[in-house]
Amino acid sequence: MSNSKDNVTHDFGPTGSVLEQMDLHNKNLENIGVEILPIHTGGTVHAKRIPGFFRSLKWALASVWLIFFIGPYLRWNGHQALLFDLESRQFHIFNLTILPQDIWMLTLVLLFCSMLLAASTTVGGRLWCGYACFQTVWTDVFTWVEEKIEGQPNKRIKLEKAPMSLNKFLIKLKKHAVWLLLGFLTGFTFVAYFVDVIDLWSRLFHFEWSLMETGIIAFLGLATYFFAGILREQTCIGFCPYARIQGAMIDTQTELPTYDIERGEPRGRLKRVKPGEEAPKLGDCIDCNLCVAVCPTGVDIRYGQQFGCITCGLCIDACDSVMEKLKKPKGLIRYASLAEFGGEKLPALWKRPRVIVYGSIMFIALGTLLWGALNMASIDVKALHERSPLYVQMSNGSIQNKWTVKVVNKGNNPMKAEITASGPEDLTFKTGGVLNIQPGNVGAMTLYVQIPKKTLTDASTPIVIKVVDLNNPLVFEEYKSNFIGPKVH
Amino acid sequence: MAHNNPWPDEGNTGHIWDEDLRELDNPPPLWWMLSFYAGFIMIIFYALYYPTIPLTNASGEFTKGMTDWSQINEYQDDFKVLKDWRTAKFADKEEQLAALPVAEILKDEDLRSYAVATSKALFGDYCAACHASGGAGVSGFPVLADDDWLWGGSIAQIEATITNGRIGNMPAKGMMGNLSDQEISDVADYVIALSEGKADDVAYAAGKAVYTKGMCMACHGPAGTPMAPTGAANLADGIWRFGSDRDTVVSVISHGVNVKKNGVHIEGTRQAVMPSFKERLPNADVNIKRLAVYVHSLGGGQ
Numbered sequence: 015m016s017n018s019k020d021n022v023t024h025d026f027g028p029t030g031s032v033l034e035q036m037d038l039h040n041k042n043l044e045n046i047g048v049e050i051l052p053i054h055t056g057g058t059v060h061a062k063r064i065p066g067f068f069r070s071l072k073w074a075l076a077s078v079w080l081i082f083f084i085g086p087y088l089r090w091n092g093h094q095a096l097l098f099d100l101e102s103r104q105f106h107i108f109n110l111t112i113l114p115q116d117i118w119m120l121t122l123v124l125l126f127c128s129m130l131l132a133a134s135t136t137v138g139g140r141l142w143c144g145y146a147c148f149q150t151v152w153t154d155v156f157t158w159v160e161e162k163i164e165g166q167p168n169k170r171i172k173l174e175k176a177p178m179s180l181n182k183f184l185i186k187l188k189k190h191a192v193w194l195l196l197g198f199l200t201g202f203t204f205v206a207y208f209v210d211v212i213d214l215w216s217r218l219f220h221f222e223w224s225l226m227e228t229g230i231i232a233f234l235g236l237a238t239y240f241f242a243g244i245l246r247e248q249t250c251i252g253f254c255p256y257a258r259i260q261g262a263m264i265d266t267q268t269e270l271p272t273y274d275i276e277r278g279e280p281r282g283r284l285k286r287v288k289p290g291e292e293a294p295k296l297g298d299c300i301d302c303n304l305c306v307a308v309c310p311t312g313v314d315i316r317y318g319q320q321f322g323c324i325t326c327g328l329c330i331d332a333c334d335s336v337m338e339k340l341k342k343p344k345g346l347i348r349y350a351s352l353a354e355f356g357g358e359k360l361p362a363l364w365k366r367p368r369v370i371v372y373g374s375i376m377f378i379a380l381g382t383l384l385w386g387a388l389n390m391a392s393i394d395v396k397a398l399h400e401r402s403p404l405y406v407q408m409s410n411g412s413i414q415n416k417w418t419v420k421v422v423n424k425g426n427n428p429m430k431a432e433i434t435a436s437g438p439e440d441l442t443f444k445t446g447g448v449l450n451i452q453p454g455n456v457g458a459m460t461l462y463v464q465i466p467k468k469t470l471t472d473a474s475t476p477i478v479i480k481v482v483d484l485n486n487p488l489v490f491e492e493y494k495s496n497f498i499g500p501k502v503h
Numbered sequence: 504m505a506h507n508n509p510w511p512d513e514g515n516t517g518h519i520w521d522e523d524l525r526e527l528d529n530p531p532p533l534w535w536m537l538s539f540y541a542g543f544i545m546i547i548f549y550a551l552y553y554p555t556i557p558l559t560n561a562s563g564e565f566t567k568g569m570t571d572w573s574q575i576n577e578y579q580d581d582f583k584v585l586k587d588w589r590t591a592k593f594a595d596k597e598e599q600l601a602a603l604p605v606a607e608i609l610k611d612e613d614l615r616s617y618a619v620a621t622s623k624a625l626f627g628d629y630c631a632a633c634h635a636s637g638g639a640g641v642s643g644f645p646v647l648a649d650d651d652w653l654w655g656g657s658i659a660q661i662e663a664t665i666t667n668g669r670i671g672n673m674p675a676k677g678m679m680g681n682l683s684d685q686e687i688s689d690v691a692d693y694v695i696a697l698s699e700g701k702a703d704d705v706a707y708a709a710g711k712a713v714y715t716k717g718m719c720m721a722c723h724g725p726a727g728t729p730m731a732p733t734g735a736a737n738l739a740d741g742i743w744r745f746g747s748d749r750d751t752v753v754s755v756i757s758h759g760v761n762v763k764k765n766g767v768h769i770e771g772t773r774q775a776v777m778p779s780f781k782e783r784l785p786n787a788d789v790n791i792k793r794l795a796v797y798v799h800s801l802g803g804g805q
Contacts, residue, residue: 403639406648406802409740414649416802446612458616462802467741 058174059247059312060167061157062304066331072144076151083199086206091426098208104454110387113424113454115394119386126379131256133372135263137363138349139270143257144326149249152200152242153310156193163189167307193243194235201234247311251322261321265368266352267360271327273299273316273347274355281316298346302336305329305347315347392425395481395491397461404498412442412464413499420458421481423451430484435463437477437497438470448484463497470499593617597789605662605792609804615796622797625790629780630798638801643745643773650803651742655732657805662795664777666787671734671775675759677717682756686713691752694738697727698747745773 063069088095090108097106105112112119134141143150164170164185176182205227206214217223223231241249250257264270278299287293299316306314308329313322315329333347353360363369400416408414423429431449435441444462451457463477475497483489508517510525518526530536550556551569558564590597596617600608608614627636630647634640638647650656653671654664676682682690693710696702702711714720724730727738736744745755758771768774784790798804 400637402635402637403646403648406639406646407742408649408803409651409737409742411741414802416648446615460800 059310060170061310061312061328062167062307062332063158063161064304064308064328064332064335066328066335068327068331072154072326072328075145076154078146079148079151083203086203086211094210096207097210100208102454110390111424111426111454112390113394113422115422115424116386116390119383122379122383122386126376126383129372129376129379131260132263133369133376135260136265136268136366136368136372139264139268139325140257140260140323141325143250143260143324147324149241149254150310150324150326152196152238153246153249155196156242157246157310159192159196160189163192190239190243193239197235197238197242198231200238201231204234205231247322247324250311250324257321257324264319266356267366269349269351270319270325271315271323271330271347272319272350272352272355273305274345274350275316276355278316278346298337298340298342300336300340304332304336308332319352390424391489391491392423393429393431393481393483393489393491394422394424395479395493396420397479397493397495399495399498405500407467407500408464410464411468412466413470413497414462414464415497417461417463417479417495418458419445419461419479419481419493420456421449421451422456423453425483425486425489426453427485428452429457429486429489431457431459432482432484433459433461434480434482435461435477436480437463437475438465440469441465441477441497465497465499467499470497471502472499473501474498593621600792601789605658605795608792608796609658609799615800618793618796619800622793625784625794626797629784630794638798643775645744646742647798648802649742650805651737651740652732652803652805653734653736653744655805656799656803658795658799660732661798661804662791665791665794665798666779666781668779669734669777671760671773673722673735673755673760673762673773675762675769675772676757677713677719678721679718682713682717684757686716687753687756689713690717690719691749691756694727695747695749695752697738698741698743700739702727744775 085096086094090106093106095106095108099106103114131142160170164173173182173185202214209227214223214227245253276297278297280295280297281299281301282294282296283301284296285294305316306312306329308331309315309323310326310328311322311324313320315323327349330347330349334344337344337346351360364373397417397419400418404415406414406416419433421429421431421433423431429449429451431451433445433449435443442464444464446459449457449459461479465475477495477497479493479495481491481493508515508519514528515525516528531539550566553568553570553572554565555568556566558566596614599611599614600618603611603614608618626638630638633644634647635644640646640648645653652660654660654669674680676687689707689710690713691710693702693707693714696704696707696710701707722729722733722735723738724735728740729735729737741747743751745751754771755773758769758773760773760775762769762772780791780794781787784794
């Protein structure tokens with residue numbers, strides 16, 4: 015194998031990068047041992063915040079989560095627009111009412127989301143982790159609050175080391191109070207998707223929350239406080255299963271924030287050269303450690319790809335700002351794939367097998383979902399044929415079959431269901447009249463069908479049971495069943 | 504093995520395979536050992552709390568534990584909760600069933616379906632042994648799902664049948680018991696023709712005469728259709744109480760139904776007895792109504 019990297023030799027110095035030993039034709043990355051790369055274990059990570067493109071992008075994407083907080087207050091036709099009413103087993107999504115019968119669509123939503131996660135990860139690395147995940151976003155907001163109250167990282171570290179005083183206590187109290195408030199809002203908003211939000215607020219001030227509501231809000235509030243305020247990046251490193259799964263979804267063609275070793279090494283601080291001495295040959299990395307200082311998980315990107323890295327791009331902002339000052343080209347740390355560093359050309363997105371497979375599964379899931387949503391009838395009919403006896407000989411020479419017809423009203427208005435049967439011309443039927451069904455309820459009625467024995471040419475005769483809503487004749491469903499008779503010889 | 508141990512100091516057991524595959528003698532982690540010992544201590548409390556130690560084989564006795572807990576007690580407690588819940592939830596419906604006459608229950612669709620839904624187990628326990636599940640009927644026992652009723656198919660008549668029971672009655676060899684074998688054969692052909700709508704054919708003239716001579720019409724009516732529901736079968740329809748083949752028809756005419764001599768059924772006679780259920784059913788006043796509604800809804804109620 016002739017590889018351009020084989021001819022390049024570098025003194026990697028203290029980085030110990032594994033990129034050197036990389037075989038770019040092995041897409042499994044199994045020769046990158048993640049366990050040899052260090053993670054931050056030295057106490058709380060106090061990351062520096064500096065402005066930049068990725069910083070702005072992170073805020074923009076994080077603001078999408080505001081929809082989560084606004085969601086419960088949207089109204090639609092006099093009810094909450096997004097209400098997952100578990101008690102009456104109805105999900106309201108704007109005009110759509112989803113009953114347990116339609117819950118299969120949830121599996122498609124989950125399938126679509128998991129494939130989206132896989133596809134985005136294989137193309138752009140841990141995009142979810144870096145920009146969208148609630149753990150990342152909430153931690154970002156919590157540390158932003160911390161910075162506003164306690165100051166820059168060096169001030170925070172100083173405050174942490176200082177002995178307890180009234181001043182320190184007040185500062186800490188302020189921070190934890192804001193954190194707890196954010197946690198409470200998170201838990202409250204979550205619960206507000208399951209019960210009416212205005213009712214929930216009013217019952218809060220009357221101290222009328224049920225034990226369940228109080229428990230869930232308190233639990234989620236404290237969990238938010240604990241995970242986003244206290245545990246932070248350790249959640250991503252030690253708790254989150256997806257972090258590890260996504261590591262396995264990355265291959266050599268995946269674009270990730272990567273340190274350009276060839277350009278950066280050997281790193282070193284710029285020193286004035288004394289007369290007579292030869293200037294050391296240094297790479298572009300001046301070893302300022304700003305990329306480490308801004309990292310929310312406290313990793314050193316220069317070690318190469320590692321599982322502590324959530325690919326948030328903040329180190330790119332930091333490095334670019336330094337390169338700008340040094341008047342060197344930006345992109346010493348940049349979004350690039352290992353294949354690019356190896357001098358290979360990346361195939362187009364739609365030519366990568368994984369993108370094609372993930373994409374087609376997503377397409378199928380989305381298509382089926384759309385079909386399901388468009389064809390979701392507001393009526394559901396099941397007709398259960400009586401099995402004992404399958405048929406009865408009547409005194410007028412007819413054969414009678416019996417069905418229990420169950421009608422689900424999936425609409426929002428009361429239903430007047432009329433049940434009819436059709437089949438051979440001389441078929442007659444009898445029901446107990448019109449069935450009144452409230453929205454979201456099930457009604458059942460017995461249907462007796464008679465067919466003269468002489469008409470039956472087979473032991474089984476197909477018939478159609480039709481249920482029409484008399485309040486709205488456009489709502490109907492036809493159910494195919496078989497009329498069973500004696501064997502005809 | 505052990506005499507050739509290249510790793511004498513690493514604490515292996517001396518079991519070495521394939522040159523370097525060896526069994527180490529590492530202690531389990533501390534947390535694991537602690538939970539192991541905690542398990543031992545737990546046993547003591549467990550044995551005190553729960554039934555644990557069998558005492559003698561013969562008596563089946565055992566230590567009952569501090570709480571006298573047992574699975575069956577727990578099941579019964581749980582079941583009582585369910586039963587109480589059910590009783591409370593449907594108390595008003597049960598009250599209505601008890602208070603209303605059965606015809607009113609039938610008219611109220613809500614109450615009717617409640618009665619039907621709560622009758623399935625009851626019907627299975629008390630009725631299905633003869634009438635089969637769903638009232639499908641078995642040989643010799645009437646089908647309840649059709650519209651052919653010996654004693655009437657109105658809800659009141661069904662209620663009366665369940666309450667008091669019914670005893671079928673048909674004399675052997677005609678009303679006077681004087682039909683000859685030939686006459687029985689002729690009249691059997693005639694009633695089969697009745698059910699097929701061909702009775703006016705001259706071929707059955709002899710049978711028709713026997714039908715009159717044996718006074719069959721007294722119960723079965725002049726045209727095979729009984730005037731009133733008195734237990735006599737409708738001979739003009741296609742439904743046969745005891746079977747439609749000619750041998751069975753001849754046998755029923757010859758030996759009758761419930762014909763007794765000196766208090767004992769004669770040989771070959773059909774036994775057709777529906778017992779009274781007012782003493783047999785628990786909570787009979789409500790449950791008879793419930794079952795009447797259920798039977799009426801099986802398919803042929805009038």
